[in-house]
Amino acid sequence: MLETLHRIVQAVNAAGDFRQALEIIVERVAEATGGDVCSVYLLEGDGGHLRLMATRGLNVDAVGQVRLPVSEGLVGLVAEREESINLNDADRHPRFRYFPETGEERFHSFLGVPIIHYQSRLGVLVVQRQARDRFSDAEVAFLVTMAAQLAGVMAHARVRGELTDPGDADDGHPLGLDGIAGASGLGIGEGHVMTVPASLDSIPDRRIRHVEAEENAFGRALEAARADLRGLAARMQGQVPAAEQQLFDVYLQMLDGDSLRERIVAHIHAGHWAPFAVRLTIAEHARRFEAMDDAYLRERASDLRDVGQRLLSRLLSVGEEDQPLPDRVILVGEEVSASQLVEIPRDRLAGVVSAGGSANSHIAILARALGVPAVMGVRELPVHGLHGRALIVDGYRGRVEVDPAPALHDEYQRLAEEEEAMTAGLADIAGEPAVTPDGHSISLTVNTGLAAEIERALEVGCAGVGLHRTEFPFMVSPRFPGEDEQIERYREVLEAFAPLPVTLRTLDVGGDKPLPYFPSHDENPFLGWRGVRMTLDHPEIFLTQLRAMLRASVGLDNLRVMFPMVSRVEEAERAAALLRRAHAELAEEGVVTAIPAIGAMIEVPAAVYQAESLARRLDFLSIGSNDLAQYLLAVDRNNSRVASIYDELHPAVLRAVASVGEVGQRLGKPVSLCGSMAGEPAIAPLLMAMGLESLSMSSGRILRVKRVIRTIPYSAAQALLEAVLACETPGEVRRLVNAEMDRYGLGGLIRAGW
Ligand code: PEP
């Protein structure tokens, strides 16, 4: 059964579009279960009706026509109860209802399983047999597994608009997509998908408005592909054996022949984007070749794919010429890259939407540094379908609105304007200190990692760098960067902020930040060989970095060094000893610099409970709340599926942070926090009241947090903290902190949904 399931899933994934996928499912599932009927019903938008979408065994004319209320019939009962129903006498069940259009009266046994995607009901998968016998346990298990697979395909098709007729799913159909908030802010603009040399199999659908223009583009691409092949054939003349030479003729014949061309044009007329029409056609033809017994003919399937790929390259390059950049670009991609991002002029870049990644991916960090709103991890992102569509990126809530209704658009426009006014209004406090009205001060520092971040941070004014992530040069380089190369990078940031202190964090790779040239092969990377664990195992790498940091600080003496992922006291001791050794060795070489302040990140629960032991041995502690929340809550910080339960306002996280703050105060050792909660204006007063000495955040957050600090008295923050620490749920905490913000007229600094 597993083998069969695997083959069906493979075939479904290779299908050109959703309808084809459904056809494959009903055919193969009917075969595998020995069912006389297999059908897929889909729940309609109103949630009250199911529509027959594909069938083997029932009347095919009923497909798309039969519409059943969820409150009626056995299929409705499966959807209603959200559980499987297995009957040998379906027609005697009180909920049986006969739909004459389907011709199902002959079938007595019935097995229906619901299709559910992350708690959301999508439809029902049904098999039926004429004989009056129940389906076996193995058959039920098979169908349930099949339905789970189908759920993913369906959810994807739904956001791509494939579940309705092409006309209905066309532009103007509003759609909301949820992802992870990557960089806060609101962006309103037009979707822009940068075309990367794509493989035919990964070309998604894009709905078109101008059939004729699309057909013309295809005609031009076809001509260009023919010319390419002729040119290639001429160049190869005499260089390859005659038999190979004939291949070009075969290719040309394929391109010249009517069957491919006509089929592609037909798909374009059905509303598909030309590249997708090519994909559909090639898949159809290739399947026919692959099913042939003759090995030679089977081989032709790969030739056909090659031809399709050529056509595609031509189509994409033809399309590129008519792709002017919109005024307000929302960059959309499966995995938006840093190089794509920097290709768009900054004054036109209004937002970023990525199917992959998380709040802590490079691209999100870069977007934050540039002050561009970003939504990451939109798993059902219909990438190419968003090209040219009106989009709103809500980087606070991690939501993307596609073709928003006018009222929603206006509301966002108003919010964006308000926000702009607020940011402009904040500029006047850039030079002011972060002191509460009752005289308590806290230092607000920035997180850096990329050169672009340094410039912005200097503009807003800060008390130095609380976290400089040093892994970026390691990640973009094809090998470990050498000492001199590293010195250059560290000097840049140390010099830019001098005499303000700059905290360089030693290499924190592993986990979600693997180095391609130094793989760890961990099965569970977040609990594996990462951060200081890796660098302590490789003193040659660690010492090079420590030497580079020290050498970069010569004459500036504003360096602080901290170690990530410390979970044992000995790790901090060994790392500090290596730093002292590097310092002593450099002194012997005549390189004289002050010994930096040394700290550990508190980002593992074990370190929270050993904060006192660590504080006694080191100069400072810095709480890495991003990882700390991940490990305390056992929620992967990069997994969009569990993003809703990754919550920094969870009482467990707040209590852990408060306990580290208390240790720092008792021992007189400074404690800072450099995870993203430091940059949340509503949390800042709490962190201050916990006794933290500094907060480190992306530069875009500094002024907001400063506004809060300068508005809410320290005494009020302490009272708030007391109330918050008595809360039992994140919801209670959220209500309290939001109410406090409102009380001081600071509600505008946070957004609904936070
Ligand atoms: C953290 O874990 O909170 C932190 C600041 O480090 P990073 O996000 O780089 O893991």
Ligand code: MG
């Ligand atoms: Mg961390």
